[in-house]
Amino acid sequence: KPIIFNIIFNSSFLLTFQLLLKIIIVILYSQVLLFTTATSDMIFSIEWLLRPLKLFKINTKQISFCICLSIVFIPVVIEQFNAIIKSIKGRGINIEKGNIKQRIMLLTSAIIPMFILTLRSADVLAESLELRYDNKSVSNITYKVNISDIIILLIHVILIIMGVIL
Numbered sequence: 001k002p003i004i005f006n007i008i009f010n011s012s013f014l015l016t017f018q019l020l021l022k023i024i025i026v027i028l029y030s031q032v033l034l035f036t037t038a039t040s041d042m043i044f045s046i047e048w049l050l051r052p053l054k055l056f057k058i059n060t061k062q063i064s065f066c067i068c069l070s071i072v073f074i075p076v077v078i079e080q081f082n083a084i085i086k087s088i089k090g091r092g093i094n095i096e097k098g099n100i101k102q103r104i105m106l107l108t109s110a111i112i113p114m115f116i117l118t119l120r121s122a123d124v125l126a127e128s129l130e131l132r133y134d135n136k137s138v139s140n141i142t143y144k145v146n147i148s149d150i151i152i153l154l155i156h157v158i159l160i161i162m163g164v165i166l
Contacts, residue, residue: 025163034071042068045153048145073122080117084110 046064053060088095088110095106 022163029159029163039068039072042071045149069125073125076121077114077118080121081110081114084113084117 043061043064046067047060050058050060050063053063085095088106093106095103098106
């Protein structure tokens with residue numbers, strides 16, 4: 001067999017390509033979910049999925065609200081990180097040059113301010129939510145699950161399982 005055939009069709013290459021394809025599919029799938037689903041619908045669906053935890057007296061409304069809040073908060077963190085990287089580049093420091101140790105040191109100098117900004121934003125958000133809800137329940141709205149919701153959920157679960165098996 002030619003050497004190029006062994007390089008292209010090496011099993012490690014195929015496994016790497018398969019893993020990369022799975023990651024891309026998961027990222028695209030999550031982006032479609034985030035852009036097409038309202039936050040309140042995500043809260044209701046996560047709360048519905050966590051219903052069995054009510055047997056153990058766990059507040060599923062708060063858990064689902066925290067999960068959705070963290071999902072929605074991801075773009076804010078990415079935006080803050082990009083702003084910090086731009087400010088580092090604005091000071092004349094080039095992140096792309098240097099060996100791996102120098103790059104890691106430069107990125108740690110960006111990660112620390114990112115954590116500080118993220119924690120400040122989370123504190124502001126927590127204070128505003130405390131003032132708004134004043135220890136009331138997160139949501140008093142009930143959501144009925146229709147047969148179409150269950151069918152769509154099953155289709156998505158099947159797609160995810162097929163993506164994992166792929």
